[in-house]
Amino acid sequence: MYSCYSCGKTYSILEPRWRCDCGGFLTLPENVTFPRETFANRGYSIWRYRESYYLPSHAPSISLGEGWTPIVTQRIDGMEVRFKLDYLLPSGSFKDRGASVLVSLCKALGIEELVEDSSGNAGAAMAAYCAVAGIKCRIFAPAYTPDGKLIQTRLYGALVVKVPGTRQDTNDAVLQAAATTYYGSHLWNPFFVQGHMSVAFELWEQLRGEVPQSLVLPLGSGGYLEGIYRGFRTLQLSGLVRTIPRLIGVQAHNCRPLYEAFQLGLDGAAPVEIQSTLAEGIAVSRPPRASAVLEAVRRSGGTILSVSEDSIRASHALLLRYGFYTEPTSAAALAGWLQLPHSERENAVILLTGHGLKESEKIARIHGL
Ligand SMILES: [Zn+2]
Missing domain, CATH: 3.40.50.1100 (Rossmann fold)
Incomplete structure (x- = not known):
């Protein structure tokens, strides 16, 4: 059953629908199904956890083998940090x-x-x-x-x-x-959000049950963050983890409706003037699911940061030095992590979200090639 975040009206998921009659966005129940007993014999893709997505039982798995992206540890600025390479997916992004x-x-x-x-x-x-x-x-x-x-x-x-x-x-x-x-x-669409729950499940398996202190990720529409929160919430409701990582969403200074909303304590996106940014992938001026995203950030004990164009460029150069060929949007996450006080940088995972090969010409220009 879908329910409307604004008015609570419910609809069958078998109805082809993308929002409520009142104009509100739809949500799905918090899911306590995590198929721990059954997935051991399954392949390593997001479909390992298919019962968690709340799809109709007759739904096929339309798959290209997505998921189970690597986690790589690097030492940056005197501190170890882990990167999850979510740009290594079939079409080149999370x-x-x-x-x-x-x-x-x-x-x-x-x-x-x-x-x-x-x-x-x-x-x-x-x-x-x-x-x-x-x-x-x-x-x-x-x-x-x-x-x-x-x-x-x-x-x-x-x-x-x-x-x-x-x-x-x-x-x-x-x-x-x-x-x-x-x-x-x-x-x-809340089912698009559901797909991102898999990040939480993979982290839980890949880190053998350890919960990172924080996850740092680029923040545009917020569906990625909302999905990851829902994934960890599922693990928590299933009794598999006690805590949820602090979710730290990073917006570009030039387009930051969720940052402003978080600062002002609003429960919807703030109206903002936008300017162009190197982090095009997160330049979303009016994210429709903003209320759910802000709620996820707050419930996780996380925060929303804003980073400058210069710091995005510098962080992208740093990623390249470590061999990560991502699009500039992904560098916003590293820029955000570098902005945190040292004590909050520990035990973090930074999510790298889009492949650089899609934007080589732009990347060349950014770095003066
Ligand atoms: Zn409604």
């Missing part, structure tokens, strides 16, 4: 976790065509999994989006619709299209 689960739901509901709006990693991930599932996919993006970022999406077979005007115009266009087809939105 969004494959969410796309795999959402597209599996769509397949179970018999959806033959969907629309989505994204100019980056989410569009590519949805296009990849729709290709596997045999679902027609239309991705809406602002006309000003550079072609380079959309090539991967097109090559998977998705139709890219470029909309003149602002990001808001693209949003309006996709909602119009959604009136007659399914809106497979990575920003709205």
Whole structure:
């Protein structure tokens, strides 16, 4: 059952729906099913934990083997820190976790065509999994989006619709299209969020039950953070961990509606002026699930940080020195970690979220090549 975060109205998950009639976003129950007894004999992908995602039981697993990304320890600024390389997923970003689960739901509901709006990693991930599932996919993006970022999406077979005007115009266009087809939105859909629970489950297995003091991650729409919180909450409700890591979301100074909201104690995104940022992947000015994201940060005892363009650039250079070829957005997480007081840096895991090979030209420019 879905329930609306705003008004509490419930709907069947067998209904092709992406938000409440009141306009609120939908949530799924906190899940206490963690299939510890059954998964030992399963392969190492997010589907090892399929009972935890609350999918209809007849849903197929639309999979490209995503999940179980490596954890690598490095010594930075005199302190050991672990990186989880979540850019090493089939389409080159963490969004494959969410796309795999959402597209599996769509397949179970018999959806033959969907629309989505994204100019980056989410569009590519949805296009990849729709290709596997045999679902027609239309991705809406602002006309000003550079072609380079959309090539991967097109090559998977998705139709890219470029909309003149602002990001808001693209949003309006996709909602119009959604009136007659399914809106497979990575920003709205709670099943996309469910896919990210797998990060918590993998960490629990990979670190043999140890809970890091904190997880530091780039923060845009917040679906990644919300999902990871839900994953640890599942482990806690199952009695497998006592505590949840502090979730530390990092926004770019140039686009920080969740940072402002957290500072002001609001329970929804703050209206902010936005400027362009190197961390394009987290430049989300109006994240629709903001209330749930802020609640997850607060309940975990975590915080939201804001980092400058200079610190993103410097942290990206540092990642390269350690051999991590990520997109600049991922560097925001390291910049955030470096901003923490020393005592709060200990026993942290930094999540690296997007592959650099998608943005080599931009990366070359950033570093003056
Ligand atoms: Zn509602």
